Amino acid sequence: MRKRSDWSVLGQDEVTLLASGQSSYSYSAGESLYSMGEAGDGVYCVCSGTVAIRRLDAEGNSVLLQLAYPGDSLGYEAVLTGEPHRCNAEALGPANVCHIRSQTVRALLDKNPNLGLQFLRRTAASLDDAQDKLVHHATLSNRAKLAHLLLILMDRYGRLTADGASTLHLPVSRRDLASMIGARHETVSRIIGRFETDGIAYFSGRSVRIPQVNALVEEIRPQLVG
Amino acid sequence: MRKRSDWSVLGQDEVTLLASGQSSYSYSAGESLYSMGEAGDGVYCVCSGTVAIRRLDAEGNSVLLQLAYPGDSLGYEAVLTGEPHRCNAEALGPANVCHIRSQTVRALLDKNPNLGLQFLRRTAASLDDAQDKLVHHATLSNRAKLAHLLLILMDRYGRLTADGASTLHLPVSRRDLASMIGARHETVSRIIGRFETDGIAYFSGRSVRIPQVNALVEEIRPQLVG
DNA sequence: CGCCAGGTTGATTTCGCTCAAGCAATGTGG
DNA sequence: CCACATTGCTTGAGCGAAATCAACCTGGCG
Numbered sequence: 001m002r003k004r005s006d007w008s009v010l011g012q013d014e015v016t017l018l019a020s021g022q023s024s025y026s027y028s029a030g031e032s033l034y035s036m037g038e039a040g041d042g043v044y045c046v047c048s049g050t051v052a053i054r055r056l057d058a059e060g061n062s063v064l065l066q067l068a069y070p071g072d073s074l075g076y077e078a079v080l081t082g083e084p085h086r087c088n089a090e091a092l093g094p095a096n097v098c099h100i101r102s103q104t105v106r107a108l109l110d111k112n113p114n115l116g117l118q119f120l121r122r123t124a125a126s127l128d129d130a131q132d133k134l135v136h137h138a139t140l141s142n143r144a145k146l147a148h149l150l151l152i153l154m155d156r157y158g159r160l161t162a163d164g165a166s167t168l169h170l171p172v173s174r175r176d177l178a179s180m181i182g183a184r185h186e187t188v189s190r191i192i193g194r195f196e197t198d199g200i201a202y203f204s205g206r207s208v209r210i211p212q213v214n215a216l217v218e219e220i221r222p223q224l225v226g
Numbered sequence: 227m228r229k230r231s232d233w234s235v236l237g238q239d240e241v242t243l244l245a246s247g248q249s250s251y252s253y254s255a256g257e258s259l260y261s262m263g264e265a266g267d268g269v270y271c272v273c274s275g276t277v278a279i280r281r282l283d284a285e286g287n288s289v290l291l292q293l294a295y296p297g298d299s300l301g302y303e304a305v306l307t308g309e310p311h312r313c314n315a316e317a318l319g320p321a322n323v324c325h326i327r328s329q330t331v332r333a334l335l336d337k338n339p340n341l342g343l344q345f346l347r348r349t350a351a352s353l354d355d356a357q358d359k360l361v362h363h364a365t366l367s368n369r370a371k372l373a374h375l376l377l378i379l380m381d382r383y384g385r386l387t388a389d390g391a392s393t394l395h396l397p398v399s400r401r402d403l404a405s406m407i408g409a410r411h412e413t414v415s416r417i418i419g420r421f422e423t424d425g426i427a428y429f430s431g432r433s434v435r436i437p438q439v440n441a442l443v444e445e446i447r448p449q450l451v452g
Numbered sequence: 453c454g455c456c457a458g459g460t461t462g463a464t465t466t467c468g469c470t471c472a473a474g475c476a477a478t479g480t481g482g
Numbered sequence: 483c484c485a486c487a488t489t490g491c492t493t494g495a496g497c498g499a500a501a502t503c504a505a506c507c508t509g510g511c512g
Contacts, residue, residue: 055361058447063361077350080343086354113339117306120346124303127349128312130356135281135289137363138408142468174491182364187468189492221284368500400459413500415460 001047005071006122009114017111021104027091033074035088040078042101046070049095050171054088063179064172066126067092069156076119079105092171137182140220143191145181147219150201150208158210166213170206227273231297232348235340243337247330253317259300261314266304268327272296275321276397280314289405290398292352293318295382302345305331318397363408366446369417371407373445376427376434384436392439396432 002008002015010018024047027033033044036056044051046068053066053074065087068074078085079102091097100108109116136145150168158168170177174192178185195201200216202209210216228234228241236244250273253259259270262282270277277294291313294300304311305328317323326334335342362371376394384394396403404411421427426442428435436442 055357057361057365059365061361061365063364065357065360077354080347080350086357109339109343113335113342116339116342116346117335120342120349121307123346123349123353124306127353127356128303130353130360131281131291131312134291134356134359134363134408135283135287137360138289138405139283139285139287179364182360184469185491186470186493190468193492410501411459412461412502416500419460 001070005045006073006115006118007045009118010108010112014108014112017104018100018108021107022098022100024096024098027095027097029091029093031091033089033091033097034085036086037084039084040075040082040102042099043076043079043105044074044089045098045100046072046074047096047098049097050092051095051097052088052090052092052172052176054090055086056088061179063182064176065130067171073119073122076105077123142181142183142187143194144220145183146177146188146191146195147200147216149177149181150210151213151216151220154210154213164212166210168208168210170208227296231271232299232341232344233271235344236334236338240334240338243330244326244334247333248324248326250322250324253321253323255317255319257317259315259317259323260311262312263310265310266301266308266328268325269302269305269331270300270315271324271326272298272300273322273324275323276318277321277323278314278316278318278398278402280316281312282314287405289408290402292355293397299345299348302331303349368407368409368413369420370446371409372403372414372417372421373426373442375403375407376436377439377442377446380436380439390438392436394434394436396434 002010002018007015007018027049033051034041048070051068051072051074052064053068054062054064056062068089074089075085077083136148140148153170154166154168157171158166160166172180174188175185178188181188192201192203196203199211200219201211228236228244233241233244253275259277260267272294274296277298277300278290279292279294279300280288280290282288294315300315301311303309362374366374379396380392380394383397384392386392398406400414401411404414407414409417418427418429422429425437426445
């Protein structure tokens, strides 16, 4: 597992140090790893399951910013800056998560600069992702954004069926889908209804059937006449 | 100048190395530092002026993602990952910018791990900023987003006048303002008109007069009845 | 002078939000 | 086991915000 994460840059003795300073926890659906405002007590590394990174605004609206998967490290910003966590982290289903204490993280960063560079690459990728979302929020309709989100979720949760169609089991609720594209959940319901009447995607609970993936791709392009 | 930037963590001999691998350039308004798709050829450090970081989508819409000020370092993601630049960087006015070649950057990162951690802290701050923008885009009206943007710009460009009001010289065009809040430029024009009839802010070209800053803060809170 | 980019304004339409009701699945306490 | 709340989702009606399309204005600038 460690091989496929940011910690793969560590040498043998550093792994020993890591092992001595980590503990492993099991979370069940809905359990919180940490919350906004808390002080960082270490880095969380997802071993299995999916973790949702959420932020709340002043009025209590929750926005799902990111999904974290096995291999992802969470919460190191707070360790690095000494600032409290800016997001909530919550297990979406049963999940195994390792916890490495701040002290150990700092020792490892000190011993092996490559770990810091690895975190930097990871953070830069997250920034790139967030900026892409900003561009989409600024230019796409809700319908196009939902289509785009489905395509992204397909990469991880999609399965190709025998007849050439695709199926998808959504990891999140409709409300979360809505917050991910910056829309109300009623609006998401309506768009889903229109996707079904247009034959683009069929929803049943959290299961989605997409006859032709290409039809979703077409949805993203803004309404061109040609 | 170096003292107030990410490079302040360097030691004496590293500064010498830095000096040997850098060159200084002057840009005038509208000139490009680098463009999307180009390979990273080093890190750019803003010495004076303001640099706009933009991203274009597939249809050519430009979104202004970030403003970079003296002390900010740009373009290190591309150096670090080997990927091409994901954004355009363009001087908004006359600007002095230092350029440190990739080779030198890598040597410095190798010599002094603190430089990498500094970049990491900087990138984490950018990510936090981008995520805040995502939350705002998801929950606020265009009017509230424009009010919020004006408050942010006041921090850097605002001046307090004798009568307790504030003035502000906008560094960007109306179109850019619009792209920053994810709206059309016509919409920004109309909101500006409403701000004026409501006595909240008065615009003349790129000059803005804000009688009471607090009125702008009120705009951000969503429409509560109480 | 004509041209053009940047900005404003108007008319109209569309999209998405709000408020509200209703429904199915799930849970809880008596 | 049933009455009853609760939660997540869907659907409808009406409205308001913002996009679109278009005209027009202004200040540079070749």
